[in-house]
Amino acid sequence: MKEGRAISADEGRLRFEHEAIHSAAELFDAGKAARGKLPRSGHAEYKRAKNRDPIGILRTQQEHRVPELIPLRLERMTASPFAFYRGSAAIQAADLRDAPRTGVDVTICGDAHLANFGIYASPERSLVFDLNDFDESAYGPWEWDVKRFVTSVVVAARQRGFKESKVQTAALEAAASYRIAMRQITQLSVLERYYIRADVHRGQRHSSSQKVLDHAIEAASRRTSARVVRKITKRADDGSTMIVENPPVLSHVPETTEKRILGIVKRYLATVPSDIAVLLSQYVPTDAVRRVVGVGSVGTRCYIIVLSGPAGESLVLQVKEAVESVAVEFGGASAGRAPVYGDRVDSDEHGHRVVANQHVLQAVSDPFLGWVKYDGRAFYIRQFRDQNVSIDTETLDFRPFTDYVDACGTVLARAHAQSPAAPFIAGYLGGGTPFDSAVAEWASAYADQAVEDYQTLRKAVKKGEI
Template identity: 40%
Template structure:
């Protein structure tokens, strides 16, 4: 298992790997977040239903959340598609239910509470898929979980108080706009906005005039991947600044740039995230992707699966042959801190995630066939509960093995997160932007 995860790190920035290891080593749940490859291999070795959908590929509970739809409504949906690929629907359900088991264990809930939470996720998926099996294709495509639906879920879970919690949550998301990111991440220097150099949050990259044509060319390449009307919109923005931002747990080690763009004037700003995309962890265990460009694979899967997607969702291939996908950094995005949830709220969240995953699968799969496979009894719910409990035990064993590898020195940790996340970059017209080691890091 340790060797398997190490093999996955070949394509990542070596300098950032100790930070990845540190974030994975906090507890079994953080380890689970960073070891999607291990679970993909385990699921791939088992018999499967043969009922194909566009998988999220990493459908753990932290990869769901709120964000703004193009019409500015706040909706709840899956928000991470780095591992998306067609495959058996139950792969995502197994990933989701196990994540709730681990989260409940990490929060110190009782075994009964954990069982109820995990079973609720599976039951919600099954019941929701039965509903989608009765709907027409257009009705499925138009279905989304907006603030009114969230309020209804909250009321069903906890009455008036639950509805109020849902309203407050949406209000929090609405405050997390592009400008909230701009205010937090940029400063005015000689009247010009630029990123603040504040590792580990953000490392600003100095880009000389010689590199601007290369970056402009990449942005033109990206513009061509946008839907027609969005091409016109993006063409009104110009590049102002660029930086690198370390994100997540499983994604640490992959390059993740942020670019600041200006429209009509200095008050018309946009921040995009440019995130490296590599082959899905599912590919060795399902089928090869139809997309040679991994950023395109991510974008295609996201557009198929989400009820509404970021208007700036697109992809590029960098100067070094690396693939990236691009989206807005922050557009009313919010996900819960699951460590703060009590058993009741985590169970309500499990039901919302189960419903959302079923809707995502119904967009690309055969809802009637999947619903028939799941049946009308609790047999599927209990089977997924049994799997999740058993697999959470396996994760605990793997986590112990991982911590032993850390103790032996086989896996290295970051001594200091700030120092570990601070990359130096070079930028030239021939090679683009590259992460380098500085003398202080050698």
């Protein structure tokens, strides 16, 4: 609260001057007015930069990764065009750096492709559908998330083998679902927006889409710490739980690294809620291994830790290295976190960045989320395998595919709607389809670029150039 002009009690306000309140209507009108500077059709053209160097960007990312895991990352990225797209967020961030934008920033996912949405368990043990990856989250242009999302729809639909007319239908559906949801959500109060979440339930209908959802719910019920412990561990001679190696996916680490991991866990306890700290105090770490995760993340330091409780129960935590968001490093996004954080954390505390942005973007988050900086590296920690599952788009027929796309676009809008600028976005998008058509056109062109980059990487790997 600012000190300043005294205000009489009759005015129904604080007796001292406070910051101006920007109404949703004013922001909405500002968004509409922004079409005069950047027409919605202005997002349609993808302009390829003359100095593009996708292989150079991948080399830059490799400099700080575990060297022996780099070949595995390249192997996973060259498995298919969609796998490449999953791992090439840095390349797209660089391509978006100079793309047209309204100049309005929100907290963004930074890597909002189809495979980074999914189902997981809330602390109340109900299942929810939401974004589930925040390594590249930042404070940046809202358009970047939308373009990465719609392009992923095009790449996935083409890989699935749909006709091009259906591919374009799916791309338009992706953009429209975001636009419509943003317009609807911003008609609610900020508190009502905050409480919106997409709960997942088994259905009574026997549609193909509901069958896909029911299958995912069944899969989620099997993805628990208890099940993963039974699958990947055995009892040691002292009765403790020990992870069975499966290199390169699971590999035990040297004793010095084990001690480092234990140090990380000890510091992590200071960043979780007090109830979680008390809960974890009843567990003892009994094993730790390095684990290879994802596609783009391969090569960053990631570990899983088995903790054993007083009744022999096990809890598994994942410790994952956090580095600077590609949206900032390669895209030039304004910051890792929204300005509201101010000077409360170090600018290079990327573990906190990931956790803080996850709390903003998700309707409900893992209560075990925490972060730590240790030995000059940032990490974030979360529960491992808490009924989390993703939808495999390569198995979906067209109707379930577009239903899934619609759900993803809706929760992406909900995530962006937590930022103060959301009514501006709604005003800019409007009630018509010009933005949908423009982004679908851009995504189609960029999907072509991604496939070209995929082929370039395959050739470079084959020649030993990377």
